[in-house]
Amino acid sequence: MAQLTHPLKILQVIDRLDAGGAERVMVDLSNILCRNGHLVTTIAILDHGLLGNDLDKNITKVDLRRTSRFSFRPMRTLSRQAKNHDILHVHMRHNLKYVWLVKMLFPFKAKIIFHDHYGKINVDRTVPVSLKWAMGKAIYIGVSKQLADWAREKAGLPWDQVFYLSNIIIRKDVNTPSVPESEGIRLVMVSNIRKEKNIEFAIKIAKKLSGNGETNLTIYGQIVDRGYYDQLKGIIEGLGITDRVSFVHDCMDIQPELHRYNLAIHTAKSETGPLVLIEYLCQGLPFISFRTGEVIDQLKEEIPDFIIDNFEADAWIQRIRHIQSMNNREELVNLYRKYYSAENYYRRCMKIYEKSLTC
Numbered sequence: 393m394a395q396l397t398h399p400l401k402i403l404q405v406i407d408r409l410d411a412g413g414a415e416r417v418m419v420d421l422s423n424i425l426c427r428n429g430h431l432v433t434t435i436a437i438l439d440h441g442l443l444g445n446d447l448d449k450n451i452t453k454v455d456l457r458r459t460s461r462f463s464f465r466p467m468r469t470l471s472r473q474a475k476n477h478d479i480l481h482v483h484m485r486h487n488l489k490y491v492w493l494v495k496m497l498f499p500f501k502a503k504i505i506f507h508d509h510y511g512k513i514n515v516d517r518t519v520p521v522s523l524k525w526a527m528g529k530a531i532y533i534g535v536s537k538q539l540a541d542w543a544r545e546k547a548g549l550p551w552d553q554v555f556y557l558s559n560i561i562i563r564k565d566v567n568t569p570s571v572p573e574s575e576g577i578r579l580v581m582v583s584n585i586r587k588e589k590n591i592e593f594a595i596k597i598a599k600k601l602s603g604n605g606e607t608n609l610t611i612y613g614q615i616v617d618r619g620y621y622d623q624l625k626g627i628i629e630g631l632g633i634t635d636r637v638s639f640v641h642d643c644m645d646i647q648p649e650l651h652r653y654n655l656a657i658h659t660a661k662s663e664t665g666p667l668v669l670i671e672y673l674c675q676g677l678p679f680i681s682f683r684t685g686e687v688i689d690q691l692k693e694e695i696p697d698f699i700i701d702n703f704e705a706d707a708w709i710q711r712i713r714h715i716q717s718m719n720n721r722e723e724l725v726n727l728y729r730k731y732y733s734a735e736n737y738y739r740r741c742m743k744i745y746e747k748s749l750t751c
Contacts, residue, residue, distance in 0.1 A: 400425075400745060403477040403502065404434045405470075407487055409443035411614050411644055412584060413559070413667035414509035416443070417535070418483050420562050423448045424738050435473060437466065437490060442644045461490065464497075471498035479745055481505040482530075485523055492526035503748045506530040507557075512588065513538050514662035514684060519547045531748040533557045536686035552751070555744045558686050559667050560732040563674035563725075564647045576606030577716070580653035580677075582646050582668040583660065584613040585621045585639075590659040590682075590703075592627055597657065597708050599631045609657075612640045612649070650675045655712060659703075660684065673728040676721030680711050694727055 404422050409415045418434070426432045426448045433452040436444065440453055447453060454473060456466035471494055474480050480502045482488045488506045495504075506527060510516075513536070524547055532554045534540040540556040543549045579598060583589040591611065598609035615621045628637045643649060646668070650656070656672045656679035663685035670687060672679045681688060683701040692699055697718070700711055 399430045400479060401431045401477040402433070402745075403473055403480045404432065405437070405480060405482045405487055405491060406434075406484065407437040408439060409436060409441040411443060413511075414483050414507075415441075416561070416667060417507070417509065417559055419443055419446050420560065420734075421481075421737075421741065422451055423562070424734050425741075426451050428738055433473060433477065435470060437470075437487060446645070461493075467494045467498055470494050471500050474500035474502040477502050479503050479505055479748065481507060483507045484509055488530065489522055489526045504530040505533060505744065505748060507533045507535070508539050508543070509535050510539060511660075511666075512662050513542060517542055517546055524548075531555070531744065531751075533744060535559050537689070538686070552747075555747075557737075557740055557744065558690065558732075559670065560734060560737040561667065561670040561674055561728075562734055563728060564645075566648050566651060566675060577601055577608075577655060577712070578653045579607065579609040580650065580656050581609065581611045581658070582613065582656070582671070583611065583658075584616045585611075585624070586616040587620050588660060588662060589613075590661050591620075591624055593659045593703055593705075594657050595624065595627055595631070595633075595637060596705055597659075597712075598637055599633050600705055600709055601712070602633055602636050607636060609637045610640060610653070611637070612643050612646055614641055646671055647675055650677045653677065655679065655715060657708075657712075658682065670728065670732050673724050674732070676725045678715050678718065678720065678724065680708060680715060690731055691727065695724075 402425055404418055406418050422432050422434055433454060434447060435454045435456060437456050437458050439455040439457055444453060456469055458466040482491050482504060527547060527549060532543045532549055534543060534556050537556050540554050543554045544551055581594050583591060598607055601607040628634055656677050658666060658669060658679060658681035666685050666687060669679060669681060680698055680700060683699050688699055697714060700708060
């Protein structure tokens, strides 16, 4: 396949850039493309949100500020933008269905790339009819092999229309000291507040650890499910550890915060990434994670002690104690460089773009 010799005009589409894995991927990918000489525009169907501030200053930002799914004015704006670009790169399923509707009503010729970040693929492999229609003419990118297999086997997409592109994180240089050992166990969990993240198990771990010395758990994430958040607060009060567990809801850049902690914990039962594990790696922060997601599949041979396949609290406690005794922060940063560099990600993404423009 001949390589492209000119900059592409690329339109990246999402509903809103709040804190989240898919949102972080879109920002990082947009910046990588822009810094490699391509002309990038980002469209937010609602508005760019706080994470939009992390976009490169050379990226054009367009807010549709849609108030209704069937408002014609934002549809026309999106269609006009698409007509001025080579590629329309859409993130997340609900946004693809909206773009498909726009194309039906206000046709454009730009190639559609659908970037699927769906995190419940372990528990939901259904193919809604509306999603199947929307995917029909798009090039599909799954952030995990599971998603790519789903697209071919369950959704019935042609093999040459489906690609797998694992997530990456752009590492930031954070010149801050590590937490002294005398501070005890300072656990961190980065997770938006929703039930599938299984946050109550992390709280249970914090409770069991607090009986054996000073332990604190800080949970960074936005409240997606208010009822679940209230339930978690009730659990914390019931366990008597309100002074040991805290929430931070307004952090849009987690990497500079990670030096405050000496161990991260990830308890979600189903994930595609999880992207946050790459952030832990790039800052050399040891973690313990349930065995789910593409990152775990990639790293399970490299750092098997960091991965656990059950939800038995005593087993997690034992593993945490073991990881505490290890001194492998530089090893973790090297693993990040090995698997998740921006240069490799850019090359892989461009091959997908080249394919989309020739099919």
